[in-house]
Amino acid sequence: MTARTTTHRARPRRLALPSASQVITGAAIAVLVALAFMAIFADWIVPYDPLRQNLIQSLQPPSAQHWLGTDDLGRDVLSRLIYGCRIAVLAAAEATGLAVLLGVPLGLFVGYRGGWWDWCVMRFVEAIVSIPGIMVAIVIIAILGAGLHKAMIALGILYSTSFLRLARGVVLAEREEVYVRSARVIGASDGRILLRHIFPNIAPPLIVQITLTVGAVLLAEAGLSFIGLGVQPPDASWGTMLNTAASYMDLDWFLAIPPGIAIIVTVLSVNLLGDVIRDSIGRGIAIRTEPSTPSVRFAPTARETGQSDQAIAPGPDDVLRIDGLQVVISQRGGSEVPVVTDLSLAIRKGETLGLVGESGCGKTITGLAITGLIGAGGRITHGAIRLDGADLTALGQKQMVSVRGNEVAMVFQDPITSLNPAFTVGDQIAEVLQAKKGLSRKDAWARTIELIDRVGIPRPASRANAYPHELSGGMAQRIAIARALSCNPKLLIADEPTTALDVTVQQEILDLFRDLQDEFGMAILFVTHDLAVAADICDRIAVMYAGEIVETATVDALFARPRHPYTAGLLNATPHGSDHTPPLPTIKGSVPRPGTWPAGCRFANRCEFVEERCLSRVPLAGKDTRLVRCVRADELRLETGR
């Protein structure tokens, strides 16, 4: 089992200026706290009674006595504004609370129950939503009568529809999750599944919706009070203050400014806060905890320790040569973590090199680095990738576009999702031929049929008009291969191309790769986690572990006598690798995440042959194609239980 200890290092505190988003968040929170403060303590902090009239001092501009001036009846605008806060908070709480209490339970219920209930409720909701909101509110107020509380009930009913739809939508999605199935198997009742299992997962979108609703309610309250359906004079609210201001626009334009700004700032703050909360509540992987393996967080790279691996001797017909490649990805918080370090390999024309390892070893990112598709957040920091002598890392985006497809092509794991569902498979191949080879539409189509036939699909002419979802996984993967080969690339990168397929289909696809290689002569970089698949298809194999190559060998040599303990462990752990009954051989622990690699040999914490020497960096050493990264490689006699 993984050594999961609780040794947490005290992290050095970073002294940095707050970012723009932090400043905005702080400001938004400050505004809302001030608002709440004024609402609660309005009675103590107002300079004047908001209802006290003084007709002699009506419509005064701001002065030392009246900071924001006075209104038409000589009432202090600042005092009225502060009392308006109370109304605003009360109104927002009332309407939003009612909307949540009404909408969420109903949405949960109809979403989970579905069927007739769902149909009836949703048609009703759609009817309400199709009428302008303010109209609905006015109708409800017409029935209930005017006044703040009645107006808020009206708004609560109106906004409950959005909570209902939100809750229903989330339930519909969550209902299909495996954890809900698990809960049903456990025997939890429907009510329990809804409240205990599904409901907590609604929290993040719900919080966002609440903040949006609060903003909308504030605006609606102001609007309704403005047209005289909300707060009734002489009570102070931002809406009634605007109403007054509108009447005296010609005499005192300033009257509209304080309530206007109050509304704008408050609504803006609430919405900003909603955004921040939405971003910070991530489900699952977004909130990775600190790595808890007792290891150095950043293993020094070979380059930094001055122990770079020996360069691979250049061969005359190398199609691809990678020298000292290092790829880093940026993490939350801006730090960068290496995911591939000091990786060197070469593939000859017509050769298949297997890149083997478990998930998180850096195989896929290596493939993406070659095609220049690492994506945002990742970058190559060291090393060269040479395709027929030309360094791809030095090329710009535009040049890479012409390299991809023409010279390097890729086949992905999931054939159905790697094809565009909106176009026929024939169109997708023909498009590549037209764009890259400049063929006419007619020629491209003819060549497409030829290619589809070549990858062993019966009735190619009619199959070219099929959409990806109409094909089985194996057929779709054949199409993906045909598309990859359409421009006769020098290098084909196949990333787990058979992992999603059934075994009988996998065998056919592997045979197809082999046949096509004989015909087209391309080099293949075959990325897989399955050593048995690699044994079938590859000429040479490079085993990767924690971002670096730990062993390379020709396929026969590797399987006959693995020299790295990780390779031997993988061989033993493959299900068809052994015939005995449990306990089956295992490798203790699991692959460490990038950033938590041990400082010395990265396999050291899982290796049963570990020694003192293994705690410092180990270079990849050996002759020709037989390289191994293990200080004890020569003395160990590694057993494979076959």
Next chain:
Amino acid sequence: MSDQPLLDIRELQVTYWGRSGLSMRRQPFHAVKGATLTLKAGETLGLVGESGSGKSSIANAVLGLVPASAGSIRFDGVDLSAMKTHYPGEVRKQIQAVFQDPFSSLNPSMTVEDIVSEPLRVHTGMNRAERRARAAELLEMVSLSAEHLSRHPHQFSGGQRQRIAIASALALEPKLVVLDEPVSALDVSTQNQIINLLYERRDALGIAYLLIAHDLALVHHISNRIAVMYLGHIVEEGPSDRVYSAPAHPYTKALLDAVPLLDPEKQRLRRAARKRAPPNETPRDVSSGCPYKNRCRWAMARCHSEAPPMFAVEGGGAASCFLLTDPGNTANNDKLKESATQ
């Protein structure tokens, strides 16, 4: 335990109804077309097949997640199929499950303690402290520790999550655990850890497993019996070792042959022997005859007109293939065996 099997599935059919294309009429899709299986207490039955063979539908029918459209499922003498999907608590707590994807089978918003003790909360009158103690005990049983109780699933690796799922499934000490592809989403080095754990728990607690998997080699390690499914039919069933070393049905043999070997030399020989054939297209629905006839190398005229019943196989079990009818026709059987031992 008496001779009566713990789980007795007879002529089970599972049918889904769905709309296809623009037509408003619902079309039936027969996922399981008459499956008969038995499982004794404390034993493991491996159910193997490719995607779409109906193996997960059998699991879901046993778990009461989908209703059986025909046939019967009896568990410990109780007829489950008659209850449709509404099992009483007494039955529910005896049948638990571990699902394939450890990333979606654990509720992301619950702590490990909540997840592991949820069955206790539903089915027992334990108080919070008792549940917590039991949850800690269960975690230790799967090689995790009590300190993990307060964490959330996203803080664990795939293998650890699967251990948590197993701890939760074992909480009530059920008689049957349905394992639906329990390791196929895990890394190779972690897979065997989980297999070993399941194996050890079975022997310690006397649980029966219904193990659903696509990998015959893996299933063979921990199953007492293996059943092979193809397009909703069970085409072969028998003792684990016999099915693995001497498959009687051509499909079982094809499955075994297709698994690449870890030996490049043997793999080369096998590849050379493999006939260059057009790719197989699995028909989704076969109305008459043997379901495997379109892909079978030995298909005869008879295979196209009548469906082969189950014939007894030497060494135990049965297979539905006409090659087994004629005792004089051993040449065919030898042909089948020949490359399985390769």
